[in-house]
């Protein structure tokens with residue numbers, strides 16, 4: 001293999017203008033953060049800051065470097081003016097040094113530096129930053145988004161809360177400090193399948209009538225527990241066994257502690273990169289650029305336009321030759337460990353017991369176990385009465401449901417056009433009856449005698465809202481996109497069944513499109 005040499009990377013999507021040189025390891029890293037004089041980040045002011053320090057930061061980064069063989073830059077996502085300032089500098093450097101230009105997806109760079117720094121090869125990634133909150137995993141040439149925020153990024157939420165209390169920007173570190181002295185008050189907890197939403201939580205935290213340390217503590221406990229829960233869902237669903245945490249919010253000690261506890265309980269490995277690689281930094285761009293250069297993924301100047309809405313799952317990961325493991329942890333034996341519950345299949349009936357989670361606050365833990373167990377039993381029965389195939393409920397305790405055993409295959413193992421259509425008609429019947437499942441994945445559908453039986457209603461709701469039904473479809477489609485090569489065809493098949501049994505299908509499908517766009521970077 002030819003020597004790839006030293007690659008310069010420039011990052012400047014938002015608050016940090018940062019440049020680094022990477023060889024087999026980091027050579028130099030120089031940064032100049034933009035600190036807004038008041039309020040949040042102003043895109044044009046940040047871009048002016050980047051322009052004013054560009055020369056100095058880059059020449060500092062190059063001072064101890066050798067010959068540069070490529071110039072990499074953050075092509076998106078990020079703030080338009082900031083991205084354009086960085087791209088202009090990168091183009092002119094690549095031209096004057098006469099070396100290839102590499103356009104790096106910022107989110108993928110967070111992941112790649114995370115893999116480099118931890119040595120983990122195929123992890124589930126929790127990417128928690130200002131603008132983004134995503135759970136990702138690799139499959140067949142792409143980083144798939146298993147779940148993400150449906151409104152704002154967790155860091156931006158923390159920053160908004162901090163601003164409301166006149167705390168300095170960025171708000172994360174100040175909130176972490178106050179939280180050390182706080183105790184728990186209940187705040188709204190929102191998980192929708194593997195997706196999240198933070199804006200309701202942030203509004204409630206702003207309005208909370210309690211001492212600031214208590215609100216900071218409880219905001220962290222609630223927001224981080226939501227992130228850890230969806231990470232655990234992705235682990236359980238994919239069967240992967242490594243987790244890494246990346247992004248600026250990931251430096252938070254409590255966030256790290258909670259993820260570590262969850263992974264330990266599940267027997268998964270967990271690691272966090274060194275601090276310098278967590279928040280936005282040039283090293284992650286240089287490193288990822290170098291890996292891309294080695295696999296020939298450079299771009300001509302004419303195709304180097306920035307992309308403020310660039311998504312992690314749009315990148316073709318040409319530098320990884322593996323396929324990524326998925327569903328590797330297929331079940332064996334009679335005791336199944338889902339994301340939330342332990343399911344005992346050894347008897348004639350099934351016992352589903354929700355387990356205490358050591359990572360979350362005992363009050364929050366008890367509340368979630370109690371409410372979800374109760375809701376699940378009630379909604380399974382309601383769905384059955386409405387003619388949807390679900391298990392018969394035999395008994396109920398505070399943390400366990402005893403129900404009929406459904407003998408068949410989880411849909412994820414038998415998914416094709418016919419079974420996808422059957423799933424669609426089951427969900428259509430459910431939605432017609434005013435019931436929303438809340439966690440529609442291909443693990444929560446069992447094919448029995450040619451019929452799709454729905455299970456796992458713990459996040460279910462009885463509601464007439466179009467929005468909740470739209471989220472139901474969105475969660476299901478995300479599962480298809482993140483796990484199946486022919487997701488589009490399967491979606492079509494599902495919708496055929498859905499339209500057949502649900503008269504208002506088109507309104508919900510339209511809403512699902514809107515929801516899909518909402519989560520995207522803007």
Ligand SMILES: C[C@@H](O)[C@H](NC(=O)OP(=O)(O)OC[C@H]1O[C@@H](n2cnc3c(N)ncnc32)[C@H](O)[C@@H]1O)C(=O)O
Nearest residue numbers: 013014129130131132155170172173248249252279280
């Ligand atoms: C697209 C790009 O511009 C964007 N970058 C970004 O959000 O900056 P990043 O450095 O990854 O994260 C900054 C966020 O990280 C939070 N943060 C920093 N230290 C924190 C702490 N100790 N606890 C919680 N949050 C913290 C800040 O409050 C801020 O919201 C992104 O990656 O989404």
Ligand SMILES: Nc1ncnc2c1ncn2[C@@H]1O[C@H](COP(=O)(O)OP(=O)(O)OP(=O)(O)O)[C@@H](O)[C@H]1O
Nearest residue numbers: 236336338339340341343350391404405406443456
């Ligand atoms: N009534 C049932 N009959 C047969 N198998 C079942 C039944 N209930 C659950 N299972 C099996 O146990 C697995 C986990 O159950 P369930 O999804 O209810 O638990 P969970 O912890 O909520 O899972 P997750 O949140 O990861 O989806 C199911 O995927 C299924 O294979």
Ligand SMILES: [Fe+2]
Nearest residue numbers: 129247279280
């Ligand atoms: Fe970032």
